Amino acid sequence: VQDKYVQGKFLDTLKNMVLSDFDIASEFVSRLERMNPEMQSKKEIAGFLELFKVIPLTLKQLQTVHPWVTSIAKKKLGKDQKDVVSEILSLEQVIPAITSEVMDTRKKAMNELSKIRIPSAVFPLLKALEDDHYYIREQVPKLIGNLGEGAVSNTISALQHEDHRVRIGAAEALGRLRFNYSVEPLIAALHDEHRIVRQNAAWALGRMHRYFSGKTLRKENVLEALENCMRNDDYLPARLNAVYSLGELDDPKVIKLLLEAMDYPEMEFRLNATHGFLKLSQLVPRDTKEGSQIIDRLIVALSDDAIRVVYNAVDGLRLFGGEKALEAVQKIKADNDPELVELVEDAIKEIKSMLKRQRSSWSYYERVHVQLRDPDVIEELIPLLMDESESNQRSTQIALGKFGSLAYDRMIELLADKEQNYLIRRGAAATLGEIGDKRATDILIETLNDEHDDVRCNAAWALAEIKDKRSLNALLKATNDTNWQVRLNAGAALGKIKGKGTLDALLKLSRDKHPQVRLVCMSFLGHYKSPRVLPALDERLKDQDSDVQKMARDWIKHLEKKE
DSSP states (O other): OOOHHHHHHHHHHHHHHHHHOHHHHHHHHHHHHTOOGGGSOHHHHHHHHHHHTTOOOOHHHHHHHHHHHHHHTTSOOOHHHHHHHHHHHHHHHHHHHTTOSOHHHHHHHHHHHTTOOSGGGHHHHHHHTTOSOHHHHHHHHHHHHTSOGGGHHHHHHGGGOSSHHHHHHHHHHHHHHOOGGGHHHHHHHTTOSSHHHHHHHHHHHHTTGGGOTTOHHHHHHHHHHHHHHHHHOSOHHHHHHHHHHHHTSOOGGGHHHHHHHTTSSSHHHHHHHHHHHHHHTTTSOTTSHHHHHHHHHHHHHTTOSSHHHHHHHHHHHHHHOSHHHHHHHHTOOOTTOHHHHHHHHHHHHHHHHHHHHHHTOHHHHHHHTGGGTOTHHHHHHGGGGGOSOHHHHHHHHHHHHTTTHHHHHHHHHHHHOTTSOHHHHHHHHHHHHHHTOGGGHHHHHHHTTOSSHHHHHHHHHHHHHHOOGGGHHHHHHHTTOSSHHHHHHHHHHHHHHOOTTHHHHHHHHTTOSSHHHHHHHHHHHTTSOOTTHHHHHHHHTTOSSHHHHHHHHHHHHHHHHHO
């Protein structure tokens, strides 16, 4: 096939087939026997070599393929293809050495296997798990973990091996490979008769957490299996690994189990549970019931006899943050432990920084305090009206407005104080608009004459929100303001309130020199039943601003339909 895209799709399909069906893999190898390498193009050879990167060939298959691979080794292939050829040839030589009676020979074989990345290496590596020497066996899971997806199915099969040493290594290797179809076999391995198999399976399940997002049933199965292991297994390390893996699941449902583990007598349970709390800090807000439970338990853990548990507790409180966490960490006496001193100092610094950021965030107050209408927060929010971020300023105005009558008097006081920072007064004017109390009309009318453009602008906006007809004359006058934003807000207010003289003002503003003023004021013109409206709209069809033109066209169509 000449089309590279079609070639690629063919190879991908064939890879999936040989990975899922051993008979197809065997057929693939048997066909290679009948191939004459001299008759094959480099492109075709390269395609077959791609498959060797995922097909785990048995010793028998390697021996079948060996002559074919040997004959193409001298061809001018790419580096990646040469590497595959080299690894196949090396593997065929290494396999007999892995069962040598000479320890040094087996060590050298393991060293060679560490350089081989093709999945076929899984067979000699699984065989090496039967070695009597621990040095050999301990290396195997890490090496299998480097082989990729092609090694998974055979490693899963090894969980059924009669030799418990093979099952032990296979369980760890699956945790290092981290492919999702290992989950169910590993759950089954939690019931293995050998305790270390169960220990490794519990650890490996925690390594699969990246596959659980959106797969509720699978996560529920794992959670239930680990819960059962944590509570009922008769081997302590298996139970400890179950607790550790529960903390890796990124699911609030594990909180109850981790809190339970904190009450177990062995220190390692508390260590693994607090580690799980660290992971949950990104998932569980501290102002929830669950977050509060975790913080309370971490504070208790600050007095733990095991210093490593204390380290985790300090780190956890640092991540959750909040006033309660800060107060608890500040009370720690860590004079005799330099590492703890550093942890405490970092935690205090970070929690304070976090609190400062939260206090400058209107959403924090809206969520935690504003909904409770806590009047003490009003004074804390006022400085945020001067925040360097205009978005935060606006959000603070909205938050203060939610206090309603509780904030009204204070906003009136701030607006009336000419010595106050103009940003505060500007924010107070907008907040009065958010509150919507008509009692503020008089002071807002007065504020339309303020020396600061921004203050006048927000006063006009607030009057638009309050819609008190007493403000009409002042707003009509404000349509002549030198600041275009004041004119815009005054026009919008007139459009909302309606009354004597408002149409004349809007017609005048529809010819304003600023396009935004023209646009906003024209949005109200179509609501007036006056013969003067259509000519004004026709005039704007030639406006320099395209948005104004579109607004005029839309209104004309609308009005013509009504006629």
